[in-house]
Amino acid sequence: MTERTSPTFRQRIGYICGATLPAAMSDWVRNDLIGPGAVRRYLMRFLIPVIPVLCLFLLIPGPKWMGVAMMALLYLPLIYFTLALMYVYRRHRLIKHGLDPTLAESGVNQQRAEAERQAYEHRHGRA
Template sequence: MTGPGATRRYLVRGMLPLIPLLAVFFIIPGPIWVIASMVLLLLIPYAYFLVALTYVYRRHRLLSHGLDPNLLSTREQLRKQQERDDYNHRFGHPQRRNSEYNHTVTEQNRMSPGVRARITSTATEWPGWCHTSRPTR
């Protein structure tokens, strides 16, 4: 479910049960274009939803077998890490530490309580142009 070719195996396994059902349409008498259009009318949405729900179904299968559902995103996480490293190498950006992102918290702590109260009170008020009802306090 998570190895190389897992998506291809999932798609093949999903399409195989449909082939005998669609083959029944070729027994129906009539022009081949009518039969082919009936088959395509069923095959195209089925294939579309099979592809669209690949991640959801594989995640469900991992959970039902007691495995970690984050196994699916391991390859994606590795790809993102490689892109990030490549970008940093190419443009010379050093790796940032979490402490560099915490400057806003320290700035808020340096504010006086009155300024902090004014900022929080104006953020919770509704603007005058808004036509919805105001929240109850």
């Protein structure tokens, strides 16, 4: 019997909630944290689940703009801190799964370096 290289539904839910996956799934974890679409997945995991809870503010009696304003008062800082702590979160998850924490940094630096290289080539007519 071969070991799974991707998590089951139950393992994914546990992983999203902070559980550690088996070592056989480290490639999947690495791809999830620093692969293509990692930022989108990270933001979705933190920002979407809070929306139903924030919608409870719409049930408060009064004008609807008041409920929306209260939601925004909580949601906007959540977006800011979620973005600000993305590197810290990735690094923590990599360490927790026994992977090299510098991978979190290298993914960001590689993307930045690639964008700078493309901008340079475009500015100087090499693209």
